[in-house]
Amino acid sequence: MSINVVLWPLLAAWRGPLPAPQRAGEPQMSIKMTVSLLQKCNSDAARLAKMLSKDQLKSECEARSLRVTGTKSELAPRLLVALQAEAELGNAPPTATLPPPPADAPPRRTAVPLPRRPPPRAPPAPVESPPPLAPPPPAAEAAPFTQSGAGNPADSLEMWESSSTGSDLELTVLGSGACNPSPTRGASCLALRVRDGYWLFDVGEGTQVQLQRCCVRPGKIDRIFVTHAHGDHCFGLPGLLCLIARGREQGAPPVQICGPHGIRAFLRVALSFTGTRMLPRYVVHELHDIPDLNRRNPSTPLLMAKCAPPERETEWGEQPGGRDIPPSETAQLDGSWWTLDEGTADGALSVKAAPLRHTVPCVGYAVAESSKPGRLQPELVMPHVMRNADAIRAEWGVRDPRSLLKRVAALGPSERLVLPDGHALVGSEVLGEARKGRKVVVLGDCSDCSLATPIAYGADLLCHEATNAYLPRWGDTGGFGRHERDTISHGHSTPQMAGRAARAVGARALLLTHFSQRYLPHVTPMIDQIREMAAGEAGLPLERTHAAYDSLVVPIWQADREKS
Numbered sequence: 354m355s356i357n358v359v360l361w362p363l364l365a366a367w368r369g370p371l372p373a374p375q376r377a378g379e380p381q382m383s384i385k386m387t388v389s390l391l392q393k394c395n396s397d398a399a400r401l402a403k404m405l406s407k408d409q410l411k412s413e414c415e416a417r418s419l420r421v422t423g424t425k426s427e428l429a430p431r432l433l434v435a436l437q438a439e440a441e442l443g444n445a446p447p448t449a450t451l452p453p454p455p456a457d458a459p460p461r462r463t464a465v466p467l468p469r470r471p472p473p474r475a476p477p478a479p480v481e482s483p484p485p486l487a488p489p490p491p492a493a494e495a496a497p498f499t500q501s502g503a504g505n506p507a508d509s510l511e512m513w514e515s516s517s518t519g520s521d522l523e524l525t526v527l528g529s530g531a532c533n534p535s536p537t538r539g540a541s542c543l544a545l546r547v548r549d550g551y552w553l554f555d556v557g558e559g560t561q562v563q564l565q566r567c568c569v570r571p572g573k574i575d576r577i578f579v580t581h582a583h584g585d586h587c588f589g590l591p592g593l594l595c596l597i598a599r600g601r602e603q604g605a606p607p608v609q610i611c612g613p614h615g616i617r618a619f620l621r622v623a624l625s626f627t628g629t630r631m632l633p634r635y636v637v638h639e640l641h642d643i644p645d646l647n648r649r650n651p652s653t654p655l656l657m658a659k660c661a662p663p664e665r666e667t668e669w670g671e672q673p674g675g676r677d678i679p680p681s682e683t684a685q686l687d688g689s690w691w692t693l694d695e696g697t698a699d700g701a702l703s704v705k706a707a708p709l710r711h712t713v714p715c716v717g718y719a720v721a722e723s724s725k726p727g728r729l730q731p732e733l734v735m736p737h738v739m740r741n742a743d744a745i746r747a748e749w750g751v752r753d754p755r756s757l758l759k760r761v762a763a764l765g766p767s768e769r770l771v772l773p774d775g776h777a778l779v780g781s782e783v784l785g786e787a788r789k790g791r792k793v794v795v796l797g798d799c800s801d802c803s804l805a806t807p808i809a810y811g812a813d814l815l816c817h818e819a820t821n822a823y824l825p826r827w828g829d830t831g832g833f834g835r836h837e838r839d840t841i842s843h844g845h846s847t848p849q850m851a852g853r854a855a856r857a858v859g860a861r862a863l864l865l866t867h868f869s870q871r872y873l874p875h876v877t878p879m880i881d882q883i884r885e886m887a888a889g890e891a892g893l894p895l896e897r898t899h900a901a902y903d904s905l906v907v908p909i910w911q912a913d914r915e916k917s
Contacts, residue, residue, distance in 0.1 A: 520908035572600025579612030580797025632670030643714035688807025722790030744773035818867035852890025
């Protein structure tokens with residue numbers, strides 16, 4: 354005899370009618386049921402709390418990755434907003450069947466009725482990628498970093514979903530969540546496209562799956578930067594190497610991996626213990642002596658920091674040449690604690706790191722592009738080239754005189770190209786002003802990033818965590834001051850703290866990421882409030898401040914690029 358047959362009458366007599374147990378294969382809660390429940394409670398949180406028990410409220414909140422702590426009066430508003438969003442979007446997640454309200458339940462009135470929530474906006478339709486190097490089309494209405502008409506791209510950035518923008522420098526969000534991956538947010542991972550390759554910042558668990566959902570090709574990943582040793586930032590690294598090996602060309606250079614002291618031992622142990630053979634060639638560089646700025650909770654030393662090297666140089670894919678990088682002697686003066694690459698040639702990239710305050714030693718990375726020569730002004734060159742077209746073909750053997758434009762564009766400021774008629778094209782006369790290089794700054798988890806201010810100053814895009822936000826409308830209590838102190842004690846930041854950091858470094862755009870999993874990306878009113886909090890502190894317009902979500906692609910255009 355089934356246990357349900359014996360216990361169900363006893364439970365019903367003790368607590369009243371309960372919903373029938375969910376059987377395998379039965380349909381989950383449908384949109385029709387969600388709408389019906391909203392109608393019966395009249396979209397009133399107090400009535401919803403009356404209709405459902407605390408266990409049912411907690412179960413429904415947990416199914417939607419909402420907070421499950423608090424009283425019924427705190428749980429009900431959270432669930433109500435999620436139900437309204439599901440009814441609007443037509444996408445209810447799997448959850449247990451809810452019971453109907455008691456037939457004799459009287460309507461309950463509250464002394465202060467809750468305001469009706471505005472319906473969330475539907476997500477923007479997917480945007481088709483334009484041809485390479487073509488100016489991007491206007492973003493969708495609900496897009497972050499929306500384009501504000503033609504002009505300087507420094508005034509705005511665009512949002513693209515799951516497709517390349519054509520920019521040679523663009524950021525793809527592979528994971529925007531904290532702690533652990535969920536159905537709505539993956540663990541921390543950002544991919545920076547650098548011309549024909551990709552640089553990854555942090556590799557949380559589940560990154561392999563996220564890569565296959567986006568436009569990032571695993572075989573094109575050239576560098577991996579890890580900010581700190583927490584699992585949601587590095588647990589995906591061994592598996593990611595296996596995925597890279599499947600699509601990487603045989604003669605490709607080794608993957609460069611950089612992270613805090615101990616990451617080399619972590620990889621050696623993980624890969625040797627599992628006997629993994631399908632690996633690309635890789636080199637590991639460690640940042641040593643990262644200061645532990647969280648003095649209250651000093652981190653324990655790594656027990657395997659001196660793990661023995663592999664028996665052969667190429668054992669488990671690791672190659673020789675990995676560096677142990679100590680802090681710079683001038684770290685206290687110029688703020689560049691660790692310099693990984695020096696960008697000297699035109700358009701080359703430099704990478705610098707600086708420490709952050711978190712519960713374990715943690716760093717942030719700044720990727721800066723060196724200045725480029727000015728753009729060629731064809732209207733100043735073409736009349737002279739066409740006047741000499743016949744002579745160029747006859748004397749220089751050039752079939753198409755217009756091909757000389759490439760040679761002219763490569764001239765230095767004082768270099769000259771003398772045409773057959775004696776006219777000299779001087780670089781400083783036919784090229785525009787030198788263009789300032791772009792800068793992207795990716796900070797790890799932190800409650801204070803002041804030591805990274807020198808390397809982050811003037812960032813075109815600052816990626817800053819905003820793990821916890823104070824949202825009384827969604828059940829938070831205790832006051833903003835207490836909420837921020839609790840967030841800092843856990844080594845994290847609020848949207849306001851991220852905004853203040855963006856203001857301090859003069860960032861042109863701010864991307865919030867590393868959200869608690871209770872902040873669902875499709876609950877638009879909640880996400881908009883988080884954006885407004887950060888934008889107000891940063892002094893940035895709302896279109897240049899946004900909350901990241903998985904598959905978001907942000908191009909970082911050259912500041913002088915004209916777009917229609």
